[in-house]
Amino acid sequence: MDKHLNKTSIAKWAYTNLTAYLLVSPAIILLVVFHLYPMGMTFFLSLTDWNLITPDFNWIFAGNYSRMFTSSEFWSVVGNTFIFSIFSVGFTVLLATVLAVVLDEKLRGVRLFRSVVFLPYITPMAAIGTLWVWMYNQNFGLINWVLDFFSIPPAPWLAKPGWAMAALIITKVWKVVGYYMVILLAGKQNIADSLYEAAKMDGAGRLQLFTRITLPLLSPYIFFVLIVALIGSFEDFDLLFTMTRGGPAESTNMIIYYIYQHAFEFFDIGYASAASSVLFVILMLITFIQMKVSKRWVHYQ
Amino acid sequence: MKRTFIKSVIMASSLVMLLAGCGQGASSSITSQQSNKQGPVQIEFWYGNSGVIGDTIKDLTEQFNQSQDEVKVNAVFQESTNNIGKKLLTAIVGNAVPDVVQLNARFWPSFAYNKALLPLDPYIQKDPEFNYSDFVDSFVDNTLIEGKTYTLPFNRSTPILYYNKDIVKEIGLDSEHPVSTWDEMMTAAKKATVIKDGKTERFGYASLLPPLYYYSLMWSNGGDILSPDQKDVVIDQAPAIQGLEMYRKMIYDDKTMMQPLGGNRDGDQEMINFQNGKVAFLLASTGDLNQIQNNVKFKLGVDFVPKFKEYAVPSTSGGNLAIVAKAPKEKQDAAWKFIKFLTDKQQTIYFAQHTGYMPIRKSAVKAPEMVKFYKENPFFKITVDQLPYGKGIPVVPNFEKIETEIQNALGKTYAENVPAQESMKEAADKIRELLKE
Numbered sequence: 001m002d003k004h005l006n007k008t009s010i011a012k013w014a015y016t017n018l019t020a021y022l023l024v025s026p027a028i029i030l031l032v033v034f035h036l037y038p039m040g041m042t043f044f045l046s047l048t049d050w051n052l053i054t055p056d057f058n059w060i061f062a063g064n065y066s067r068m069f070t071s072s073e074f075w076s077v078v079g080n081t082f083i084f085s086i087f088s089v090g091f092t093v094l095l096a097t098v099l100a101v102v103l104d105e106k107l108r109g110v111r112l113f114r115s116v117v118f119l120p121y122i123t124p125m126a127a128i129g130t131l132w133v134w135m136y137n138q139n140f141g142l143i144n145w146v147l148d149f150f151s152i153p154p155a156p157w158l159a160k161p162g163w164a165m166a167a168l169i170i171t172k173v174w175k176v177v178g179y180y181m182v183i184l185l186a187g188k189q190n191i192a193d194s195l196y197e198a199a200k201m202d203g204a205g206r207l208q209l210f211t212r213i214t215l216p217l218l219s220p221y222i223f224f225v226l227i228v229a230l231i232g233s234f235e236d237f238d239l240l241f242t243m244t245r246g247g248p249a250e251s252t253n254m255i256i257y258y259i260y261q262h263a264f265e266f267f268d269i270g271y272a273s274a275a276s277s278v279l280f281v282i283l284m285l286i287t288f289i290q291m292k293v294s295k296r297w298v299h300y301q
Numbered sequence: 302m303k304r305t306f307i308k309s310v311i312m313a314s315s316l317v318m319l320l321a322g323c324g325q326g327a328s329s330s331i332t333s334q335q336s337n338k339q340g341p342v343q344i345e346f347w348y349g350n351s352g353v354i355g356d357t358i359k360d361l362t363e364q365f366n367q368s369q370d371e372v373k374v375n376a377v378f379q380e381s382t383n384n385i386g387k388k389l390l391t392a393i394v395g396n397a398v399p400d401v402v403q404l405n406a407r408f409w410p411s412f413a414y415n416k417a418l419l420p421l422d423p424y425i426q427k428d429p430e431f432n433y434s435d436f437v438d439s440f441v442d443n444t445l446i447e448g449k450t451y452t453l454p455f456n457r458s459t460p461i462l463y464y465n466k467d468i469v470k471e472i473g474l475d476s477e478h479p480v481s482t483w484d485e486m487m488t489a490a491k492k493a494t495v496i497k498d499g500k501t502e503r504f505g506y507a508s509l510l511p512p513l514y515y516y517s518l519m520w521s522n523g524g525d526i527l528s529p530d531q532k533d534v535v536i537d538q539a540p541a542i543q544g545l546e547m548y549r550k551m552i553y554d555d556k557t558m559m560q561p562l563g564g565n566r567d568g569d570q571e572m573i574n575f576q577n578g579k580v581a582f583l584l585a586s587t588g589d590l591n592q593i594q595n596n597v598k599f600k601l602g603v604d605f606v607p608k609f610k611e612y613a614v615p616s617t618s619g620g621n622l623a624i625v626a627k628a629p630k631e632k633q634d635a636a637w638k639f640i641k642f643l644t645d646k647q648q649t650i651y652f653a654q655h656t657g658y659m660p661i662r663k664s665a666v667k668a669p670e671m672v673k674f675y676k677e678n679p680f681f682k683i684t685v686d687q688l689p690y691g692k693g694i695p696v697v698p699n700f701e702k703i704e705t706e707i708q709n710a711l712g713k714t715y716a717e718n719v720p721a722q723e724s725m726k727e728a729a730d731k732i733r734e735l736l737k738e
Contacts, residue, residue: 051411051415052390052393052394053390053393053394053411053412053415053416053417054415054416129564133564133569133570134570137570138560139500139501139504139559139574139579140574140579148500154500158562158564159560159562159716160716160717161716161717242564243564244563244564245563245564246563247510247562247563247564247712247716248562248563248712248713248715248716248717249709249712249713249716249717250709250712251716261705264386264387264390265407265701265705266699266701266702266705267390267411267415267701
């Protein structure tokens with residue numbers, strides 16, 4: 001082919017390619033300016049002790065990292081982040097799957113239920129946080145009042161370390177479950193009815209239908225939901241900011257809030273950048289592992 | 302294929318640089334045009350209060366603009382006083398600074414230590430009209446670093462004790478002056494608490510979480526945060542922890558104090574429960590006076606913060622005014638005229654009467670208008686009477702981190718019933734490390 005190239009075809013080739021690059025250039029520029037450049041800068045800053053205000057800075061290379069890895073606080077923050085992520089994502093995926101299957105049935109008022117479950121997702125986190133802080137109030141809150149109605153002793157929501165974490169997880173699941181339910185519902189509706197009919201003819205029960213047909217065919221969707229929810233749970237700032245500010249006694253402090261504290265309250269930009277870089281690596285690793293592991297259980301049709 | 306790709310990357314990047322360059326060029330040409338122009342010097346002023354306080358600040362700015370024609374101030378609202386610090390940081394990095402800012406005690410020292418604020422001493426010394434010694438002493442403490450003035454006090458407040466007069470009468474105390482010591486408060490809180498079937502229906506006492514509200518207890522007992530030379534921590538010594546130990550007993554043994562919580566807006570829960578009659582005594586800021594007064598349905602009382610040995614209250618909450626070091630000289634001079642106006646006697650009186658913040662000048666406190674105002678609004682007077690007992694928090698680099706450690710220690714005792722000695726010891730050790738940095 002190459003031998004037959006002449007001037008006009010080169011011009012044509014250049015024309016189409018350049019046009020293509022020109023067309024994607026807005027996206028590339030945005031990507032460079034708002035993603036790649038800040039990412040590079042963050043890593044660069046993580047090697048310095050700069051606080052952004054002073055005109056000069058020192059290279060301290062791994063200094064921020066070694067300070068971070070030897071700080072017990074950092075590790076407890078990482079631990080909190082993982083506890084929050086695992087439980088909130090676990091319950092979200094579980095509940096979203098159940099809801100998707102149930103709300104796919106032809107029930108009366110099913111549309112209304114779908115909207116109700118979805119509603120919290122479109123409400124701003126700050127509003128939800130404010131609201132739930134009041135519902136969780138240990139002495140005068142709605143939740144303990146309801147518990148009391150069923151003769152369950154009141155719980156110190158938000159006031160005691162373990163309980164505060166549970167309270168955050170519950171609120172988070174309540175907020176996002178509707179969104180993931182919609183994705184899984186779409187997945188469920190993509191499964192051909194003929195499969196179920198065939199299985200029923202062979203005498204499969206409800207449970208078998210669910211474990212043998214619904215779950216495997218829903219697995220790509222569940223996989224997508226897992227990754228997105230996990231990354232989302234690591235970056236949950238507004239929930240913490242409005243509900244606990246990392247308290248009580250630092251028991252709900254997580255990486256993203258820790259970064260904020262160091263950057264914008266202590267002006268310790270270098271250290272905060274180092275923590276951001278670590279968060280980035282953690283998220284990369286999680287996604288990578290999920291991709292690898294997923295091959296074993298995700299079935300594409 | 303590859304080559305065109307590289308080419309387009311270069312093209313794209315040069316385009317980015319071009320755009321960035323354009324932006325810079327444009328902005329600098331605008332500023333130079335502005336300074337060459339005849340007419341008033343335009344300066345930008347950042348403030349962070351909303352509501353009545355914000356309106357009063359805008360009002361005063363307008364009064365300044367109309368009082369002369371050399372300087373024109375643009376007052377820009379920045380969402381909250383805590384946000385201004387963050388925004389100023391980005392503004393300094395981006396080289397687009399305001400000229401005057403209102404900064405609170407959490408932030409101004411960090412900026413001053415990093416030379417981002419202009420020292421005001423040359424102006425103070427050269428300006429004969431500016432009577433520096435007229436400022437209330439306890440407010441001046443929190444404007445200095447190593448003897449240099451970086452800020453002027455502006456809107457300042459202290460904690461005060463709010464109480465529900467109906468409940469106080471019910472438990473048989475003097476409704477004008479129910480308690481003056483913490484011991485009396487503990488007893489009063491016991492009487493005021495209502496527990497039914499093991500459930501607390503009314504708390505005797507509540508305080509806000511931020512350490513600011515705790516310092517008063519520390520100081521009034523002879524304790525402190527740092528040693529006088531600011532080289533060591535003393536928050537874990539006996540006088541400093543007695544108050545926290547008392548709080549722990551009130552929360553866990555007597556069950557008379559509501560556990561202070563952080564989150565959304567520090568103090569919302571405590572404040573609203575007080576307004577609903579579910580708390581008898583509340584330690585909160587004078588800055589909340591307007592809100593609380595407007596929302597209670599019972600007879601409100603206000604008094605000094607109780608004492609152990611001697612009254613003591615922090616005088617550092619609220620904000621100061623600062624001039625940004627990166628602003629051009631001409632604008633800094635204009636900014637000085639503006640902050641001189643804002644902190645002058647007449648404006649101080651106006652501001653105090655409209656907001657509930659304290660007058661920052663001695664002459665304003667004594668002025669007949671103010672005396673008359675206090676007669677009509679006795680609650681506002683409590684704050685001023687408390688002034689002689691005002692004390693500033695230490696001005697050291699890293700104070701924000703130090704305060705976070707103190708807050709964690711308080712939180713630990715409040716949330717987990719950890720003895721005050723233990724939680725404060727842990728915080729003191731961490732702070733000792735910070736002081737070494």
